[in-house]
Amino acid sequence: MIVELLLVLGGLALLVLGGDLLVKGAVGLSLKLGMTPLVVGLTVVAFGTSAPELLVSLSAALKGSSGIAMGNVVGSNIANVLVILGITALVSVIVTKGHDLRESWGMMIFASLLLIAVAWTGEIGRIEGAILLLALGAVLWRQLSTGRADEAEVDGTTLGAGWGRIALWLGLGLVLLPVGANLLVNGATEIARASASARR
Numbered sequence: 790m791i792v793e794l795l796l797v798l799g800g801l802a803l804l805v806l807g808g809d810l811l812v813k814g815a816v817g818l819s820l821k822l823g824m825t826p827l828v829v830g831l832t833v834v835a836f837g838t839s840a841p842e843l844l845v846s847l848s849a850a851l852k853g854s855s856g857i858a859m860g861n862v863v864g865s866n867i868a869n870v871l872v873i874l875g876i877t878a879l880v881s882v883i884v885t886k887g888h889d890l891r892e893s894w895g896m897m898i899f900a901s902l903l904l905i906a907v908a909w910t911g912e913i914g915r916i917e918g919a920i921l922l923l924a925l926g927a928v929l930w931r932q933l934s935t936g937r938a939d940e941a942e943v944d945g946t947t948l949g950a951g952w953g954r955i956a957l958w959l960g961l962g963l964v965l966l967p968v969g970a971n972l973l974v975n976g977a978t979e980i981a982r983a984s985a986s987a988r989r
Contacts, residue, residue: 790983796976803969811837811962817955828932831893833959839865841967859908866901896928 811834819829842865849857877883885891903924907917950958 790980793976793979793983796972797980800969800971800973800976803965803972807962807965807969809962810958811966813950814955814958814960814962817950817958821952821955824933831932832929837959837963838966840963841970859913862904893932896931900924900928 815829815834818833819825822829842861846858846861849855849861874883903921907913907920910917
């Protein structure tokens, strides 16, 4: 049980450190490219944190477990909106007045409706997959073409960071997040199994 607890604590520590580095690198990248942190969040951070989910869904689909792939996509989005955004709002107020953010709401609603539409057909195949990827390309093009650097305050370390340091922050963040998540899940799973066995 001690090993499992260490895995959970180690996973949490890596998640906190990886999240901090990823956000710092993403903000630095947004300043270098002249884009808003929102746009970078929709691209670098979103794709980076979704990489483990992509691998899980691909693996499940290749093994014929399409239900896991679909559940992973829907479940992670529900958790992002209700759990992650909810906890973040409890810690710090989230400003939602910007035009860019309101436009992103519409895109999120459109993406959800598009998923419902393609799923309603009873099967999501290559054609539907191509449609989803084309929609993603359109969203990214819109965000990148309209993104501009804002006047948000950032810490001095991030403001003066060079390309090498930004790349290091992003790289470490993208590596530590999935590793931390894996340790946390493994540790929590073993604790749950041990608790279940103890009750028998």
